[in-house]
Amino acid sequence: MAVYLLLLGGPGAGKGTQADVLCQEFQLPHVASGDLFRDNLKRATPLGQLAKQYMDRGELVPDDVTIKMIRERLQQPDAKNGALLDGFPRTVPQAQALDALLAEFGGKVTTVLYIKVGETALLDRLSGRWICRGAQQHAYHLLFNPPKVAGKCDVDGTELYQRADDTAEVQARRIKVFMEQTAPLISFYQQRGELREVDGEQSIQAVTEALRAGVKAATAK
Numbered sequence: 001m002a003v004y005l006l007l008l009g010g011p012g013a014g015k016g017t018q019a020d021v022l023c024q025e026f027q028l029p030h031v032a033s034g035d036l037f038r039d040n041l042k043r044a045t046p047l048g049q050l051a052k053q054y055m056d057r058g059e060l061v062p063d064d065v066t067i068k069m070i071r072e073r074l075q076q077p078d079a080k081n082g083a084l085l086d087g088f089p090r091t092v093p094q095a096q097a098l099d100a101l102l103a104e105f106g107g108k109v110t111t112v113l114y115i116k117v118g119e120t121a122l123l124d125r126l127s128g129r130w131i132c133r134g135a136q137q138h139a140y141h142l143l144f145n146p147p148k149v150a151g152k153c154d155v156d157g158t159e160l161y162q163r164a165d166d167t168a169e170v171q172a173r174r175i176k177v178f179m180e181q182t183a184p185l186i187s188f189y190q191q192r193g194e195l196r197e198v199d200g201e202q203s204i205q206a207v208t209e210a211l212r213a214g215v216k217a218a219t220a221k
């Protein structure tokens with residue numbers, strides 16, 4: 001039976017890094033909804049053009065358009081043994097639509113991996129990013145990779161600044177939206193006994209280990 005893994009985690013939870021490792025180990029394509037959108041828009045596929053009409057009007061792309069993109073992606077030969085889904089579903093109705101889609105393929109969600117990182121830790125990770133005004137835009141992190149001299153680039157001595165998107169206010173808002181939106185989805189999968197919560201505040205390697213063990217346990221059933 002095909003393996004469908006769902007990966008959940010807030011902004012800054014390290015989902016991308018972990019997705020790469022899991023996809024390689026379990027030989028599954030990484031189906032990230034954001035990439036899927038960009039790809040359909042870029043190739044101007046019928047679904048991409050449809051999505052663009054909504055986006056041009058400043059509206060959300062309806063779930064059925066997104067689901068169709070996912071259906072097409074999961075029908076590609078590299079997804080015949082399953083896939084790792086990232087960024088979809090985000091809501092309970094999307095989760096229900098995904099169930100129906102996987103049922104079409106004679107499959108179902110194998111397990112839902114949730115990389116859990118508290119709001120404070122997410123904010124520390126996301127709001128500590130500063131970059132230099134030099135041509136190379138060297139990146140620093142106040143907690144994890146601070147410059148030797150506060151506010152100055154180690155390499156070229158230019159001033160460090162924060163992108164508007166990286167400020168604590170903007171990131172706190174992003175995290176809050178994620179938490180509010182995801183809570184019902186997490187209970188949905190928890191109630192079905194499909195959720196595997198992994199402590200995302202451990203080292204990257206320890207998180208990988210825990211996720212790997214989760215997939216193995218789910219696929220051994």
Ligand SMILES: [Zn+2]
Nearest residue numbers: 132134138153
């Ligand atoms: Zn620099």
